[in-house]
Amino acid sequence: MSKKDKDIWFPAMKYGIGWGLPATWQGWIVFLIYIVLVIIGMLFIKRSPWLVIPFIIYVFVLTGILLFICWKKGEKPELRWGKKL
Incomplete structure (x- = not known):
């Protein structure tokens, strides 16, 4: 494993676009x-059902942060369809 591979926290998915498990x-x-x-x-949310909209915003923010970290510390996101020939 090269140094560049060790810097990748999130490898690209084998099929599709995005990242797989860490x-x-x-x-x-x-x-x-x-x-x-x-x-x-x-x-x-269980305690206060009226907090549904703030919870959705909260999850969007958390997901945005996670995607940013994946983008910075993962492989380049591109459409993949198996191994390159």
């Missing part, structure tokens, strides 16, 4: 923090 411990930490923060937000 490849490094740093990527897993980011991914788990995202999941925990979404779950914490869900707990507030």
